[in-house]
Amino acid sequence: MPINCPTFVRPWPRSADHHxxxxxxxxxxxxxxxxxxxxxxxxHLGSSAPVVETEAQLRTLLGGLSGVDAVGVEAxxxxxxxxxxxxxxxxxxxxxxxxxxxLTTLEGxxxxxxxxxxxxxxxxxxxxxxxxxxxxxxxxxxDLVGVAKKELRSSSVxxxxxxxxxxxxxxxxxxxxxxxxxxxxxxxDEIDMVIDRGAFLSGRLGQVFDEIVAVKEACGEAHxxxxxxxxxxxxxxxxxRASWIAMLAGADFTKTSTGKVTKxxxxxxxxxxxxxxRDFAEGxxxxxxxxxxxxxxxTKEALRYLVLVNETVGSTWLSPNYFRFGASSLLTDLxxxxxxxxGAGYVRPDAIGVD
Amino acid sequence: xxxLARSELGSLTYDPAPESxxxxxxxxxxxxxxxxxxxxxxxxxxxxxxxxxxxxDLATVAHASSADVDRAVRSARRAYEKVWRKTSGAERGKYxxxxxRLLQERAREFAVLETLDNGKPIRExxxxxxxxxxxxxxxxxxxxxxxxxxxxGPAPVPLGVAGQIIPWNFPLLMAAWKLAPALATGNTCVLKxxxxxxxxxxLLAEVLQQAELPPGVVNIVTGDGATGAALVDxxxxxxxxxxxxxxxxxxxxxxxxxxxxxxxxxxxxxxxxIVFDDAPLDEMIEGVIDGIFxxxxxxxxxxxxxxxxxxxADEVLRRLFRRVEQLRVGNPLDKNTDVGxxxxxxxxxxxHEMVDVGVSEGADRFTSSCALPSDxxxxxxxxxxxxxxxxxxxxxxxxGPVLSVLTFRTPDEAVAKANNSLYGLACGVWSExxxxxxxxxxxxRAGVVWSNTYNRFDPTSPFGGVRLSGFGxxxxxxxxxxxxxx
Numbered sequence: 001m002p003i004n005c006p007t008f009v010r011p012w013p014r015s016a017d018h019h020x021x022x023x024x025x026x027x028x029x030x031x032x033x034x035x036x037x038x039x040x041x042x043x044h045l046g047s048s049a050p051v052v053e054t055e056a057q058l059r060t061l062l063g064g065l066s067g068v069d070a071v072g073v074e075a076x077x078x079x080x081x082x083x084x085x086x087x088x089x090x091x092x093x094x095x096x097x098x099x100x101x102x103l104t105t106l107e108g109x110x111x112x113x114x115x116x117x118x119x120x121x122x123x124x125x126x127x128x129x130x131x132x133x134x135x136x137x138x139x140x141x142x143d144l145v146g147v148a149k150k151e152l153r154s155s156s157v158x159x160x161x162x163x164x165x166x167x168x169x170x171x172x173x174x175x176x177x178x179x180x181x182x183x184x185x186x187x188x189d190e191i192d193m194v195i196d197r198g199a200f201l202s203g204r205l206g207q208v209f210d211e212i213v214a215v216k217e218a219c220g221e222a223h224x225x226x227x228x229x230x231x232x233x234x235x236x237x238x239x240x241r242a243s244w245i246a247m248l249a250g251a252d253f254t255k256t257s258t259g260k261v262t263k264x265x266x267x268x269x270x271x272x273x274x275x276x277x278r279d280f281a282e283g284x285x286x287x288x289x290x291x292x293x294x295x296x297x298x299t300k301e302a303l304r305y306l307v308l309v310n311e312t313v314g315s316t317w318l319s320p321n322y323f324r325f326g327a328s329s330l331l332t333d334l335x336x337x338x339x340x341x342x343g344a345g346y347v348r349p350d351a352i353g354v355d
Numbered sequence: 356x357x358x359l360a361r362s363e364l365g366s367l368t369y370d371p372a373p374e375s376x377x378x379x380x381x382x383x384x385x386x387x388x389x390x391x392x393x394x395x396x397x398x399x400x401x402x403x404x405x406x407x408x409x410x411x412d413l414a415t416v417a418h419a420s421s422a423d424v425d426r427a428v429r430s431a432r433r434a435y436e437k438v439w440r441k442t443s444g445a446e447r448g449k450y451x452x453x454x455x456r457l458l459q460e461r462a463r464e465f466a467v468l469e470t471l472d473n474g475k476p477i478r479e480x481x482x483x484x485x486x487x488x489x490x491x492x493x494x495x496x497x498x499x500x501x502x503x504x505x506x507x508g509p510a511p512v513p514l515g516v517a518g519q520i521i522p523w524n525f526p527l528l529m530a531a532w533k534l535a536p537a538l539a540t541g542n543t544c545v546l547k548x549x550x551x552x553x554x555x556x557x558l559l560a561e562v563l564q565q566a567e568l569p570p571g572v573v574n575i576v577t578g579d580g581a582t583g584a585a586l587v588d589x590x591x592x593x594x595x596x597x598x599x600x601x602x603x604x605x606x607x608x609x610x611x612x613x614x615x616x617x618x619x620x621x622x623x624x625x626x627x628x629i630v631f632d633d634a635p636l637d638e639m640i641e642g643v644i645d646g647i648f649x650x651x652x653x654x655x656x657x658x659x660x661x662x663x664x665x666x667x668a669d670e671v672l673r674r675l676f677r678r679v680e681q682l683r684v685g686n687p688l689d690k691n692t693d694v695g696x697x698x699x700x701x702x703x704x705x706x707h708e709m710v711d712v713g714v715s716e717g718a719d720r721f722t723s724s725c726a727l728p729s730d731x732x733x734x735x736x737x738x739x740x741x742x743x744x745x746x747x748x749x750x751x752x753x754x755g756p757v758l759s760v761l762t763f764r765t766p767d768e769a770v771a772k773a774n775n776s777l778y779g780l781a782c783g784v785w786s787e788x789x790x791x792x793x794x795x796x797x798x799x800r801a802g803v804v805w806s807n808t809y810n811r812f813d814p815t816s817p818f819g820g821v822r823l824s825g826f827g828x829x830x831x832x833x834x835x836x837x838x839x840x841x
Contacts, residue, residue, distance in 0.1 A: 067787040069807045072638025082478055084372035084690040093367065275637050281362070306367065311681060314362035 052248055055206035062205065062244055068236035068272055077267035083307045090303070094338045095133055097302045097330075098125060100320045102160055102291065103355065104139040104328050106167075106259065112147045115140055119151035121355040126335045129342075135331065136320040137190060141166070142183035149187035160190035160225070164215060167229075167258035169194035173211060180218040190223040191215070192255060192291075192326075197232045200242060208242075212249035225253035225291055225324075228273075231263025236272050243276035247288045257294035259326065264294025267304060274312040287316060293326025299337040302330060331355070364681055372690045374477045379468045385416045385553070387423055387577065388560040390430040391570025397422045402579065404553055407474035408687050408696035408731040416553045419576035421585035424545070427574040428591040431516045431543040434571030439543050440513065442569075444500035451496030451539060453566040458489040458531075461562065465555055469527055470687045472554040474696030474732070475650050477688050487812055488531035491830075494814035495539035498835060502540065505832055507841040513541035514617055514840055515593035518586045520607075521556075522599045523549035523698050524653040524754075529598055530556050532829045534573060535814075540838040542594065543572045547586050549599075550579040551699050584610075592616055596837065598655070601752075601778075601823050619827025619837045621655065621819055623752040624780030627773035628658035628809060629795065631766075632667045634785035635807060640674050643758075646783060646809035648682060648694055648736050652756040653702070655824070656781035658809050660749060662772055665762040672740060672760065676721055679736050684725045694756060697732040706734050706755035713739045713748035718759070744775050752778070766791060770798045780824035783809040802828075 052058050085093050103122045105114060119138050126132045137158035138148050148159045161183035165171035171179075180191055193215045199207040216224050226246035230239050243254045254273050256265035270292045281287045292305050302325060309317050317323050332355075336347045384401065386393040400418035405411060419427070439447075458465065465488075466481040475484070503509050517537045521529035526548060537544050548556035560575050576582055580603075587595055587607050597607050598621040611618055628646050630639055646658025663671050687695035697703040714720055718739040727733040734755055742749050742759040749759050763769040773782055781803040784792045796804040802820040805811060812818065817833035819825060827837045 066636035067633070069635035069638040069787075072635060072641060072807060075808075076638065076641050082482065082690065083369065085369060086372045087370040089368065089370040096367075278362075287362075310365060310367040312364075314364040315366035316362035318367060 052209075055209075058205055058209060058245070058248070061248075062241045065240055065244060068240055070236055070268075073236055073271055074268045077271050077308065080271075080307050080311060081267060081304045083304075085303050085307070091338070091341050093303050093306050094299060094334055094341060096318065097299070097306060097325065098334050098338070099133040099136060100324050101135040101331050101334070102137045102139045102293070102324050102326045103135045103331055104259070104293075104326050105355075106139070106141060106162060110141060110144055112144065115144045115147045116151050118355045119148055119157070121331070121353060122157045123152065123155045125331060126338070126352065129339065132335070132338065136324055139192065139326060142179055142186065142188070145183050145186035145188045158189040159187060160192055161186075161188040162192045162194075162258070163188075164193040164211075166192070166194055166227075167260035169196050170198075173214060176211070177214060177218045180215055184218070184220055184222050188222055190225060191219050192225040192227055194227045194229060194258060195242060195246065197229055200233070200238070200245075205245060209245050209249045212246055212251060216250040223252040224250065225255045225289075226251040227255045227258055227293075229258055229261065230256050230265070230269040231261045236269065239269050239272045240276050243273050244280065247276065247280045247286070251288055253289040253291050253324065255291035255293055255324075255326065257326075259294035265292040265296060267308060270305060271308055271312060274308060274317070277317070278313045281313075281316075287322060289317065289322035289324065291324040291326055293324075296325055296327050297329050297333060299330075299333050302334065328355070364677070369691045371686070373686060373688045374467060374470075374481075374690055376467055376471060376688060378464050379471065381414050381554075383414060385414060385557045385577070387417050387419055387427070388557065388563075388573070388575035389423075389427055389571075390434075390574070391564065391568070393560070396420065397426075402550060402553075402577065404472060404551060406471050406731070407551075407698050408728070410730050410732075413471060413554065416557070416577040419578040419582045419585070421588075424576055424582060424585040424589055425591075427545045427576045428516060428518070428586075428589050430571040430574050431545050432591055434569060435516055435543040438569045439572050440541055442541070444502060444539075444541075447539060447541065448496045448499035450566055450568050451492050451499060451535060454562060454568070455489045455492035455496060457562045457565055458485065458492065458559075461558075462486070462489070465527060465558060467688070468558055469555050470695070472552050473523065473526060474687050474698050476692040476695045477690055478692065479650060479695075484525055484528045487814070488528045491528075491531040491535045491814045495535035495834075498536075498832075499539040502835065502839070505835050507836065507839055511540070511839040511841055514838055515542060516545065516591060517542045517594040517596060517838065518545050518547070518589065518592045520547045520583050520586065520595070520597045520599065521549060522655075523552040524650060524655070526552040527555040527559065530559055533596055533598075536829070536834045537596075537838045538572065540835055542838050545574045545576060545586060545592075547576050547578065547583050553577040587611070590614070594618070594838065596827070597621070604825060617837075619819075619829075620825035621827070621829065622780075622823060622825040623754075624655050624657065624778045624820060624824050625660055625750065625752055625776045626656050626658045626781040626783070626801070627660045627662050627776070627799075628783040629763075629769050629773055629785065630661065630663040630667070630671060631769075631784075631786040631788070631791065632664045633787045634667075635787055636670075636674070638807065639785045640671070640678050642783065642785065642807070642809045643675060644678055644682070647758040648679075648756050649810050651694055651697055651734070653698060653754055654810060656803060656810065656818075657754075658781070658783050659753060659758060660773075660776075661758055661760045662763050662769055663760060664769070665764050668760075668762050675738065679721070679723050679738060680725075682723060682725065682736050684723065684733070684735060685728060694736060697734050697755065700732055702754065703732040703734060706753060706757060709748060709751065709753045709755070710737060710757060713742070713746065713757075713759070716743075716746045716748065718742045718746060718748060744772055750776065766795060770795055774798070774800045777823045779821035781805065781820075
């Protein structure tokens, strides 16, 4: 690594308010960083914490991560996919999955009307059916945040916005940050950013890290989900390393995909991301969520992801606070299966309101 | 660490998801499969086979006497001389393809029956045993008309009549491993399934009838060790193929010493799974788990010795214990079960005995806190640490869900410890560094070396041991040699 590599912007605010000795939860914003270093010279993560100040240090840290055997990780994911959820487990898992959905519309043709109807479905996914949980969030482009915010006022459903020149991320940092600030100003509770895959693949890991740090800062109180776009990263080793960069840089969630490239979320890539989140939490005490997005359309698939969560990271992540599905058509299938599981027999798609 | 990070694994508990056993129609009693028909034995002695997960009786099967074995061998000889040796390779292949397809069609029936009779989880019988058995028939079906090109010269000839004795750990799969290459090369067979697991072989007999395999080409004699001994002692055989314990294998070789009968033996093992500090950590843990807890550890090539580099031992063990604790032990018919029942009371007492030995030798015992069913035969997944190479639990085959962990410092020491065994069936090497894997693999005295995986079986790949693990190969082109006069 060149000697003149830039020192990183310190990832987290160091003000007295944010200077905490353990992980704390304050509404939707998590304060992070376990450090009582009075000089604030370095960033410690937990007791056995890695120190990340320079790109060289980041590189060393990532190089120390265990490799991923592609055949093995796919075999493990396939094996867990054979788990069979029945009866009460299935009903509970379907409700959990519904509560984890980021109901998404990311089309050029999106209009205020379309977003309004999506929001209505997000609040009451299956009108007239009792005890259906609302979804976690509605995910839209930044210019529609205002509409979504208005429609979702006085509900628990969050508004998430994809920002940072989504989906390609091919814009200057200035533009990306403006994108984020506008979305936050319009009321976005959560920001889904994309990493610079070009920078990552050409080895400019510091740039990827710095960008996430800058976006996190621009987010203010808003939660940050960092999209790795696993389909473009090419290897599971890359997925693991990108997960770590995002987590070290302050991500609240890592997210698989934009849904805009052919290869979206897969069980194996989510497994790698969950393992990274588990190891990160064990090393630092900081819990980072994971969002599986793109191509998840059926209840069957969604339940397989929940099994992965259940058997890889466990109860903490079995909550919309730490696991999400980014999807549009999945919700309809979940609702159909929910009615079936609650004794309504097999339900036609038309029985569920379109969004 | 914050409370948050103390996340409970498996908190989403799974409701029972049992595979229905109704697809299997059990007869109360099974006769011998001789000359293409189910036949009563000469004596009325019978053996009761049970479901080891519940202790309940499943059925009784005939106990073949030496007279019955003689009938079986004569039937096989007749079929060999009159039919099978004159049947072209292409025709033999057609029968094998038919058997393979029928196995696939009746896969669920076979899987459920295997789980009932053996105690292995339905996930394994459904996803591994039965598909692999069908794959074996498919693979050797392809060879049947291409033997000229197998590397044994033009028109290699079969041996004649083969006696085949198989164990109880993979009852159907071992039958497939034995029958498929023997039939493809033009031999006829007398198959003797294990005493405690005869039922899938008898269901296979139905499939052979369905496939219209000429009568006598395959004969199945059920019974105990005495039946096996009668088969070994029969002078009418050209070949004995045995898979089972090293002691019995030795005895067979002794008895055949003065005879010209061909012999292949696939015996016990004490496989070493070698973990270097650069192993792919998460996949390695899964591989180690699969290596020893797959099929309750009733696997001759089980990775029953874990050799882990000292510098990462603590981290590996922490993760290993967490994973062992997660294994779901219980009803083998439940689709979510990871570890099923121990096959028999005798095997369970052997495991208890060896675990007691381990404790008395001073090793540290870690056993999963899982609840065990009250009926049937069960043993919770167990890991011994601080094991010395001189301990019995590091040297003797336990054949159960019990792992012995040893450490090493350098690749040389890893190889020395791995080879410090009288067995030599299989080893695993876990490292992301290819050159090291190859360096180690070259030096291991084992028939099979897996790299970054364990317990993977494929019909195209030869399998077999060296030293006390036996000789001869099953699977692949090499597997043909065991049934050809070359």
